[in-house]
Amino acid sequence: MVVQLPNYILERQQEFNQVLEAYINRINAPQRLKDSMLYSLEAGGKRLRPILMMTSCESYGGNAESVLPTAIALEFVHTYSLIHDDLPAMDDDNYRRGKLTNHKKFDEATAILAGDGLLTHSFTIISTDPTLSNEQKVFLIQKLSEASGPEGMVAGQLLDIQAEKSGVELNELEKIHRLKTGQLIIFAIVSGAYIGGATTKQLEALNKFAGYLGLIFQVQDDILDVTGDPDLIGKPVGSDENNFKSTFPKLLGLEGAKKQKQLYVDKAKEALRHANIKNSLLEEFTDYLSDRSY
Ligand code: GRG
Numbered sequence: 001m002v003v004q005l006p007n008y009i010l011e012r013q014q015e016f017n018q019v020l021e022a023y024i025n026r027i028n029a030p031q032r033l034k035d036s037m038l039y040s041l042e043a044g045g046k047r048l049r050p051i052l053m054m055t056s057c058e059s060y061g062g063n064a065e066s067v068l069p070t071a072i073a074l075e076f077v078h079t080y081s082l083i084h085d086d087l088p089a090m091d092d093d094n095y096r097r098g099k100l101t102n103h104k105k106f107d108e109a110t111a112i113l114a115g116d117g118l119l120t121h122s123f124t125i126i127s128t129d130p131t132l133s134n135e136q137k138v139f140l141i142q143k144l145s146e147a148s149g150p151e152g153m154v155a156g157q158l159l160d161i162q163a164e165k166s167g168v169e170l171n172e173l174e175k176i177h178r179l180k181t182g183q184l185i186i187f188a189i190v191s192g193a194y195i196g197g198a199t200t201k202q203l204e205a206l207n208k209f210a211g212y213l214g215l216i217f218q219v220q221d222d223i224l225d226v227t228g229d230p231d232l233i234g235k236p237v238g239s240d241e242n243n244f245k246s247t248f249p250k251l252l253g254l255e256g257a258k259k260q261k262q263l264y265v266d267k268a269k270e271a272l273r274h275a276n277i278k279n280s281l282l283e284e285f286t287d288y289l290s291d292r293s294y
Contacts, residue, residue, distance in 0.1 A: 005284045012051045012064065016071060023072050027121065036106045036114035040079050044097045046294075048217075049074050049184055053192035055285060056206065059277045062196025069129040070140055070191055073122035077148050078184055080118035083111050085157070119148070132195075140191055147183035156180025160245075168246045170260075174215060176246075181221075182214030189213070189282075198275075205274035209282070212268035216290050219261040222247040224293070226254060265290050 024038045050071035054064035086093040086101040087108065093101050103111035126132070126140050146152055156179025163176060189210040190203050198206065226249050248257040268286050275282075 005281075005288055008055075008281070009051055009288075012054050013047050015064070016047050016050045016054075016068065016075075019068055020072060020075070023069075023125065027117075029117065032106070032110060033113060033117055036102060036110045037079075037118055039105055040083050040102050040114065041075065041118075043099050045075070045079070047075065048289075049078055049188040052185065052188040052213075052285065055281050056189045056192030057196035059275075059279060059282055060193055060196035060198045060202070062192075066131060067192050067195050069125050069131070070195065071188075073125040073144065074184065074188060074191075076118040076122040076125070077144065080115040080122075081148070081153060081157075081184075083115040083118070087111060090157075090161070136195070139194065143187055143191055147187040152183035153180055156183070163246050168251075170251055173246050173248065173251060177215055177218040178211055181218045182211055185214040185217065186210040193275075202275050205271055205276075209268050209271035209275060212264045212271060213286060213289065215264045216261055216268060216286065219248045219257055219264065220290060220292055222249055223254065223257055223261070225249075261290060 020041060021038070024034060024041065027034060027037075050068075053067045053071045053074065057067045058064050082096060083102045085091050086096055087103055094104050095101060099105075101111075102114055106114070122144065123141055126144065127137050129137070132140070148154065156176050159172075159176045160180055163172065168176070186207055189206050193203055193206050225247065248260060251257075252260055265286055269283060272282055272286070
């Protein structure tokens with residue numbers, strides 16, 4: 001099947017955005033809390049994780065619509081992580097996606113609570129999805145809590161904060177990003193395929209594939225930070241003396257980071273071959289994420 005990926009992505013984005021607001025409106029919470037949650041949910045995210053979940057489900061003959069509640073739960077967790085990541089105690093950012101960060105638009109207490117609300121409500125959404133069996137609900141809640149919790153994204157965030165002070169080698173940097181960025185991407189792909197009817201063996205192959213996809217996404221994010229920042233163009237990589245954060249270009253140089261990304265692309269595609277998928281969507285996605293410019 002030949003698919004025009006950009007069009008496919010746009011359609012899936014629209015499908016997702018149409019149902020998102022209804023999920024917020026349904027929450028019985030103080031208006032300010034709902035406003036704060038909605039502000040960050042609708043602040044222009046790419047919806048990469050929900051789209052990957054839909055794609056993965058469709059790759060096994062499932063219906064993309066069937067993953068929408070779980071995809072919304074995942075976007076809630078992703079959005080919570082960004083709100084908390086921007087707080088003064090973490091990255092202390094004033095802007096995200098060109099808009100004021102949540103704590104700047106509202107206040108710190110509201111931003112913390114909006115993040116808490118998004119995280120916890122994600123489990124309400126999955127556990128009350130009438131289209132899932134109890135067995136499916138337990139599987140999905142277990143995987144999502146593992147991916148986002150102290151053995152997943154939260155661990156990656158802590159290791160990343162520590163690494164800012166000490167610097168790290170390549171294997172440690174990979175570990176940080178496998179946890180911090182990779183786990184939610186793995187959840188997106190594995191749970192989409194699970195709902196779509198994939199076998200345990202196929203899910204294992206996809207787990208490996210998605211781990212590499214997360215690394216591809218992160219290396220490209222780091223590369224775009226260098227090539228997209230006018231203040232850094234022409235300067236040696238790593239020359240912004242106020243930023244000790246470890247990145248792939250700082251560790252390997254820009255060309256080295258590009259080579260490393262290609263290595264991950266090759267490994268991702270190799271893992272994908274064992275997932276027995278009849279269409280080429282996830283393979284196309286791999287190249288798309290590797291070459292993305294935003
Ligand atoms: C606070 C527990 C906790 C975790 C935060 C994911 C994360 C962990 C922090 C984000 C820091 C960051 C900018 C990482 C780079 C890669 C990344 C996850 C970017 C944001 O994801 P996109 O590009 O975001 O999918 P959009 O804006 O499109 O939703």
